[in-house]
Amino acid sequence: MDLVAQQRSTYEAVLRLNEAPFITERPAMFSPAAAAQDEGNTRGTFGRFAQLLLPEEYSDWVEESSAHVGSCYLGDWTSLHKVKVHGPQALAFLARLGMRDLSRFETGQIKHHVQLDENGWIASEGVLCRLGPEEFVYTAGSCDWLLWQLDQGGWDAAATDVSPDRFIFGVQGPASLATLEKLTGDDLRDIGFSRSRTTRVDGVPVRVLRTGISGELGYELHGPTEHANEIWAAVVASGQDAGIRQLGFRAQPVQHIEAGIATNGLDYLPASILTPGAPRQFRKGKPSGSFVPAGGVTDYFRKPGELGWGFRKGVPDRDFIGRDALVEDAEKGVPGRRLVGLRWNEQDVSAVLTSLLRDAELPDQMELPRSRGPHFDQVLMSGDPVGVATGRTVSPTLRAMISLCVLDAAQTAPGTEVVVLWGRPGTPQREIRATVTALPFKPDNRRTDVTAL
Numbered sequence: 001m002d003l004v005a006q007q008r009s010t011y012e013a014v015l016r017l018n019e020a021p022f023i024t025e026r027p028a029m030f031s032p033a034a035a036a037q038d039e040g041n042t043r044g045t046f047g048r049f050a051q052l053l054l055p056e057e058y059s060d061w062v063e064e065s066s067a068h069v070g071s072c073y074l075g076d077w078t079s080l081h082k083v084k085v086h087g088p089q090a091l092a093f094l095a096r097l098g099m100r101d102l103s104r105f106e107t108g109q110i111k112h113h114v115q116l117d118e119n120g121w122i123a124s125e126g127v128l129c130r131l132g133p134e135e136f137v138y139t140a141g142s143c144d145w146l147l148w149q150l151d152q153g154g155w156d157a158a159a160t161d162v163s164p165d166r167f168i169f170g171v172q173g174p175a176s177l178a179t180l181e182k183l184t185g186d187d188l189r190d191i192g193f194s195r196s197r198t199t200r201v202d203g204v205p206v207r208v209l210r211t212g213i214s215g216e217l218g219y220e221l222h223g224p225t226e227h228a229n230e231i232w233a234a235v236v237a238s239g240q241d242a243g244i245r246q247l248g249f250r251a252q253p254v255q256h257i258e259a260g261i262a263t264n265g266l267d268y269l270p271a272s273i274l275t276p277g278a279p280r281q282f283r284k285g286k287p288s289g290s291f292v293p294a295g296g297v298t299d300y301f302r303k304p305g306e307l308g309w310g311f312r313k314g315v316p317d318r319d320f321i322g323r324d325a326l327v328e329d330a331e332k333g334v335p336g337r338r339l340v341g342l343r344w345n346e347q348d349v350s351a352v353l354t355s356l357l358r359d360a361e362l363p364d365q366m367e368l369p370r371s372r373g374p375h376f377d378q379v380l381m382s383g384d385p386v387g388v389a390t391g392r393t394v395s396p397t398l399r400a401m402i403s404l405c406v407l408d409a410a411q412t413a414p415g416t417e418v419v420v421l422w423g424r425p426g427t428p429q430r431e432i433r434a435t436v437t438a439l440p441f442k443p444d445n446r447r448t449d450v451t452a453l
Contacts, residue, residue, distance in 0.1 A: 072173030116322030148277030172218030212446030260439030
């Protein structure tokens with residue numbers, strides 16, 4: 001069986017048996033670049049990202065977490081769900097499904113596609129790339145909401161799950177362009193931010209997308225599974241002189257928080273979990289943290305305006321799922337919360353980190369660099385709830401413990417002092433002082449003028 005057939009066979013088995021016991025009934029699935037990655041995975045440990053097992057660390061998570069600022073990294077996002085939408089009404093369907101305007105969507109362009117349910121909650125979000133007049137690819141943590149919605153209507157369009165057939169490698173950081181130009185032998189400076197085009201690596205066609213998940217100059221490589229190993233190895237070789245680092249699963253999420261990007265399934269739960277379009281790729285489980293959802297599971301959901309994805313000039317007239325709910329929210333002044341950053345007090349954090357060395361009641365420990373699953377902490381001011389913190393991570397670049405926070409609008413001024421309640425209910429909880437910070441935490445270099453490099 002060739003690599004492509006093996007990946008698809010295992011992928012379909014994993015989805016079908018996702019709740020079955022691991023190893024005995026549900027097969028393990030590795031990246032199509034696993035053989036090349038194994039050379040650098042000297043620790044031999046793996047973490048589960050959706051259906052794939054990826055190396056935890058290659059060198060050291062602290063070093064890897066800083067690579068996107070000082071040089072560049074090579075990371076594996078092949079775990080993302082990838083669906084090709086095609087047909088005469090593909091564009092019309094996608095315009096109805098997402099809240100963004102697609103009327104001037106050019107071939108090769110990339111759009112952040114935010115998909116809502118009828119209540120205006122975020123159901124899915126990801127990257128939509130136009131490949132041709134009637135062909136698009138949507139990549140996200142899960143595309144199941146899209147697939148379910150397409151099945152609901154009589155659209156003259158079809159969707160094909162190409163997840164096991166394509167790899168996605170991220171190359172992010174100031175040395176990313178030089179690394180990829182050396183890799184391809186091609187001048188890639190014509191690729192503007194949120195644009196893409198095809199090139200070749202040793203004769204293999206790949207698509208280069210200019211993205212900004214790290215807050216730095218960065219790109220993605222999308223290509224055929226059967227060439228994943230050779231292309232991974234070639235990127236590593238091309239970036240050696242620039243100090244490239246292979247990015248392990250443990251360090252992957254740090255950059256998102258630094259860049260102020262909320263991650264589906266970690267910083268909020270998608271509203272699709274209550275529908276037949278619920279994500280199949282991720283484990284089911286209860287979020288951890290001090291936050292107690294008084295209103296039920298919807299307290300973990302978010303409106304686009306709460307995450308900085310709302311409309312600047314009011315809700316537009318065009319039709320899309322969830323529009324009526326957003327109009328009603330606007331009339332009521334909802335949402336009343338905004339996404340900000342929190343910088344956690346060093347002394348209070350240190351007290352938790354060193355508590356294992358003291359003879360006292362032990363609070364919940366802080367996994368480093370951050371918790372593996374969804375974690376929600378209550379944020380207080382004068383003892384009253386004012387927000388919810390997520391994504392708590394230590395940033396080696398900033399030398400600080402930071403997090404995102406959905407906070408009452410009246411408290412969002414930078415410098416505002418709040419308190420994060422740390423620890424699950426029923427445990428020795430700690431109050432950790434924190435300071436509101438504007439996002440992103442560090443300068444936004446995504447739109448670097450590459451023509452001057």
